Amino acid sequence: MKDGVNGVALAVFILFFVAVTVMGFLASRWRRAENEHSLDEWGLGGRSFGTWITWFLLGGDLYTAYTFVAVPAAIYAAGAAGFFAVPYTILIYPMMFVFLPRLWSVSHKHGYVTTSDFVRGRFGSKSLSLAVAVTGILATMPYIALQLVGIQAVLDVLGVGGGENTHWFIKDLPLLIAFGVLAAYTYSSGLRAPALIAFVKDTLIYLVIAVAIIYIPIKLGGFDDIFAAASDKYTEAGAGGLVPAGGSQWTYATLALGSALALFMYPHSVTAVLSSRSRDVIRRNSTILPLYSLMLGLLGLLGFMAIAAGIKVENGQLAIPQLFENMFPDWFTGVAFAAIGIGALVPAAIMSIAAANLFTRNIYKDFLKPDATPAQETKVSKLVSLLVKVGALIFVLGMDKTVAINFQLLGGIWILQTFPALVGGLFTRWFHRWALLAGWAVGMIYGTVAAYGVASPTQKHFGGSSAEIPGIGEIGYIGLTAFVLNLVVTVVLTFALKAAKAPEGVDETSPEDYTGEAGDPGVKVELPPATAGSAH
Numbered sequence: 296m297k298d299g300v301n302g303v304a305l306a307v308f309i310l311f312f313v314a315v316t317v318m319g320f321l322a323s324r325w326r327r328a329e330n331e332h333s334l335d336e337w338g339l340g341g342r343s344f345g346t347w348i349t350w351f352l353l354g355g356d357l358y359t360a361y362t363f364v365a366v367p368a369a370i371y372a373a374g375a376a377g378f379f380a381v382p383y384t385i386l387i388y389p390m391m392f393v394f395l396p397r398l399w400s401v402s403h404k405h406g407y408v409t410t411s412d413f414v415r416g417r418f419g420s421k422s423l424s425l426a427v428a429v430t431g432i433l434a435t436m437p438y439i440a441l442q443l444v445g446i447q448a449v450l451d452v453l454g455v456g457g458g459e460n461t462h463w464f465i466k467d468l469p470l471l472i473a474f475g476v477l478a479a480y481t482y483s484s485g486l487r488a489p490a491l492i493a494f495v496k497d498t499l500i501y502l503v504i505a506v507a508i509i510y511i512p513i514k515l516g517g518f519d520d521i522f523a524a525a526s527d528k529y530t531e532a533g534a535g536g537l538v539p540a541g542g543s544q545w546t547y548a549t550l551a552l553g554s555a556l557a558l559f560m561y562p563h564s565v566t567a568v569l570s571s572r573s574r575d576v577i578r579r580n581s582t583i584l585p586l587y588s589l590m591l592g593l594l595g596l597l598g599f600m601a602i603a604a605g606i607k608v609e610n611g612q613l614a615i616p617q618l619f620e621n622m623f624p625d626w627f628t629g630v631a632f633a634a635i636g637i638g639a640l641v642p643a644a645i646m647s648i649a650a651a652n653l654f655t656r657n658i659y660k661d662f663l664k665p666d667a668t669p670a671q672e673t674k675v676s677k678l679v680s681l682l683v684k685v686g687a688l689i690f691v692l693g694m695d696k697t698v699a700i701n702f703q704l705l706g707g708i709w710i711l712q713t714f715p716a717l718v719g720g721l722f723t724r725w726f727h728r729w730a731l732l733a734g735w736a737v738g739m740i741y742g743t744v745a746a747y748g749v750a751s752p753t754q755k756h757f758g759g760s761s762a763e764i765p766g767i768g769e770i771g772y773i774g775l776t777a778f779v780l781n782l783v784v785t786v787v788l789t790f791a792l793k794a795a796k797a798p799e800g801v802d803e804t805s806p807e808d809y810t811g812e813a814g815d816p817g818v819k820v821e822l823p824p825a826t827a828g829s830a831h
Contacts, residue, residue, distance in 0.1 A: 307629025360445025419800025
């Protein structure tokens with residue numbers, strides 16, 4: 296590690312950071328609507344984004360600082376097991392093609408802003424809607440925290456994170472500044488800010504990966520040497536490897552499948568989808584988003600490159616930033632760090648907006664102020680988006696960051712428990728609302744308790760997301776086990792409750808609501824302002 300501050304890299308990093316900050320504030324004027332004081336505008340960008348804006352927004356949303364920092368860090372530490380992220384992002388898009396257009400149609404028809412809005416309307420249950428909302432907020436908090444960990448890793452390698460003996464306030468000041476900037480432009484511009492910044496973020500990431508995948512292997516003697524060095528390290532350590540060991544293959548498969556099922560349950564994923572202008576935009580995106588999976592596979596190879604380059608770090612999250620600093624000229628190190636930093640800002644903004652929308656629509660409006668006007672909803676959402684980010688910041692400053700990936704995996708265990716209510720509800724109303732609530736509770740309790748019992752070298756509790764699968768004896772992803780339990784409880788109780796003729800609640804949707812396209816009766820076309828031109 297170089298001593299002191301890397302001045303050139305820091306200057307380039309700050310330049311990009313300032314540029315996207317300005318873009319974030321200017322975004323409030325981009326495609327401005329007549330009525331800005333509504334959640335449709337602030338929280339969903341007017342529901343008017345076309346194919347390319349949605350592609351960049353979803354890419355910026357799903358491929359985060361977690362992707363850039365934690366996935367290669369997992370590969371650096373544990374070998375090919377870290378590649379679970381590649382098959383899981385491949386599994387996602389066929390599922391997205393099947394169920395998200397249905398969610399878009401019914402949400403457009405009824406003005407739903409969140410998944411909880413849909414669940415309440417479909418099953419006539421405020422308590423089930425509340426459960427989905429609370430889970431969404433809970434699962435999003437550690438995910439936002441993970442983005443801040445990504446920024447912090449970059450600042451540490453740049454030399455502005457302070458040493459171990461530095462006062463905590465001075466040490467964390469750069470992170471606090473970045474957080475303050477993010478909070479300010481999200482508050483003022485809503486979803487338009489990350490949508491605009493996503494163009495810069497994704498362009499930078501593609502550029503950095505293209506350069507890294509060509510330039511670093513040339514400096515290290517080619518991929519043969521890189522794989523050989525990685526294989527030697529894993530053999531010495533007696534763990535991991537270029538191929539997952541026999542005992543870990545269940546873990547790999549269940550983690551990939553469980554993560555895939557969970558990703559589009561996250562509030563921020565749904566927010567980006569609902570901001571698009573038509574069903575076709577979502578379908579087109581499900582066919583072109585796999586380009587990011589190709590990028591992710593290449594990104595994973597950086598973990599092997601860090602081993603071949605002899606990177607030695609106590610905190611694995613620093614491995615890739617340190618690789619960049621060691622291998623690239625200072626000015627391009629600044630570009631790479633800017634890609635990671637901005638790669639954290641875009642999803643953190645969308646996540647805080649999505650969590651704020653859940654609170655406003657499904658807690659504040661449903662339980663505290665049923666007669667809230669659209670302007671009041673927007674004001675509350677803006678304030679809550681700030682509070683969510685403060686919560687995430689406390690999460691980062693107060694918890695062990697060496698296992699950043701577990702932050703997100705814990706959120707995945709929780710959010711997966713909303714799958715039966717959301718995806719099940721999009722295709723059938725057979726499930727009983729009380730059965731769904733009971734299944735959710737069982738999944739949440741089992742998942743949390745099982746995760747609490749997992750230890751790691753740095754943590755006594757919540758040290759990982761894999762545990763023994765009851766009845767099988769193999770080690771698997773806790774989230775998927777909890778999901779199966781959830782589903783079993785839901786199905787069994789649905790039979791029992793239907794037999795007992797328990798009240799089922801009122802369904803405010805009708806079958807044609809799930810296939811409606813913009814322009815159909817009752818599904819209004821919400822075009823961008825005439826001055827903005829086409830979104831495509």
